[in-house]
Amino acid sequence: MSLNEQVFFDVDLSNYEFIRKEIVELASSLIRFKTTASNEQELKNIIDFVENYLKANKLISINKFKVNDKYNLIAKLSDKIKVYFVVHLDVVDALDSQFNPYIEDNKLVGRGALDMKGPASTVLYLFKNLKQNIPIGLIATTDEEIGSLSGVKYILENMDIKADVAVIPDGGEDFNIITKGKGAFHFRVKSYGKSAHGSTTWLGINAVDKLLKFYNELKEIILENNENDINQVDKDLHWHNTVNLGKIEGGVKVNVVPDYAYADIDIRFTEKYTLDNIYNLVDYLAKKYSLELEVLSTGQPVSIDLNNKYLQKFIESYKVVLGEPKFSVEHGATDGRFFAAKNIPVITIYPKGQGLHSDYEWVDVDSLVILFKLFYNFILKIS
Numbered sequence: 001m002s003l004n005e006q007v008f009f010d011v012d013l014s015n016y017e018f019i020r021k022e023i024v025e026l027a028s029s030l031i032r033f034k035t036t037a038s039n040e041q042e043l044k045n046i047i048d049f050v051e052n053y054l055k056a057n058k059l060i061s062i063n064k065f066k067v068n069d070k071y072n073l074i075a076k077l078s079d080k081i082k083v084y085f086v087v088h089l090d091v092v093d094a095l096d097s098q099f100n101p102y103i104e105d106n107k108l109v110g111r112g113a114l115d116m117k118g119p120a121s122t123v124l125y126l127f128k129n130l131k132q133n134i135p136i137g138l139i140a141t142t143d144e145e146i147g148s149l150s151g152v153k154y155i156l157e158n159m160d161i162k163a164d165v166a167v168i169p170d171g172g173e174d175f176n177i178i179t180k181g182k183g184a185f186h187f188r189v190k191s192y193g194k195s196a197h198g199s200t201t202w203l204g205i206n207a208v209d210k211l212l213k214f215y216n217e218l219k220e221i222i223l224e225n226n227e228n229d230i231n232q233v234d235k236d237l238h239w240h241n242t243v244n245l246g247k248i249e250g251g252v253k254v255n256v257v258p259d260y261a262y263a264d265i266d267i268r269f270t271e272k273y274t275l276d277n278i279y280n281l282v283d284y285l286a287k288k289y290s291l292e293l294e295v296l297s298t299g300q301p302v303s304i305d306l307n308n309k310y311l312q313k314f315i316e317s318y319k320v321v322l323g324e325p326k327f328s329v330e331h332g333a334t335d336g337r338f339f340a341a342k343n344i345p346v347i348t349i350y351p352k353g354q355g356l357h358s359d360y361e362w363v364d365v366d367s368l369v370i371l372f373k374l375f376y377n378f379i380l381k382i383s
């Protein structure tokens, strides 16, 4: 018997129905906490709940702490951590009824069932029942949905977090292994001109004109490699840069030259670029058109090398539990961006489910058990 096989789990792993029931109960308990951003008491309550739940395992060390008005918990099964599992326990706003989870067919329905109290419960269940010191840790936060400033971002920038890889079950769909996610650069450019009557435009400077020129040149440069340099797989996945002018405002009426305008722009970029590349370009063009630049938010692109040894172990486990692995990419931002900024590669995966952030959010119950088994098999390979 190898050391790995001696890992003792508190629950009989062949008892599928029992494990399924326990995970559903835990996920349902988590969903009942109304952990929206404004509900500080509930954010505290859910972290207390998780602490109590994990405390049943005497091997776990727990550090619970508050940052601003948000609550976090770090749990470790060893002093030295190789793999961090990362979960967030906050949810976006919801109908009141969505905090009363129920089962329908094989779906667990409720706010956060998929994003991500369902997936989080598989990780918590794993940690609670492991009876051996394995170099894995858990980071649980309560402000992911509003940007992670007091959660993962704070933790990675202010605490001594070291790991070889992070596993974040908070993206993708239906067990696609997410190997890369785009970077994001959100900014506002403000344009100042000079007002004049619309019939004598030569006396004024049109602030909107300047913005449009800026935008057109920016778009041309950011998108230039989109079609030329990428292969068919990336094309099909839309794995290329994008630019969205999400908001533009300026001017007062049709016959007045506007003396002020601003635009809010969202650039998403692939791992071929860095945040610095994008910032420098935007800054250069803003200066060229004498615009004022205000950065709104940023995120590093996330990617993991297919040869990464932890990803290889993850794929081996995937094959045991699910068969031939499926791979995909993530277009939206996850907490992975903060790990990427620390050069910690990230593995992202999601169970089967739908409707995140909608009025009808659900996760497939059996796929939660599968996710748990995938994680269990994976951590057996970590030592």
Ligand SMILES: [Zn+2]
Pocket (backbone or CB within 6 Å): 088, 115, 116, 144, 170
């Ligand atoms: Zn999420």
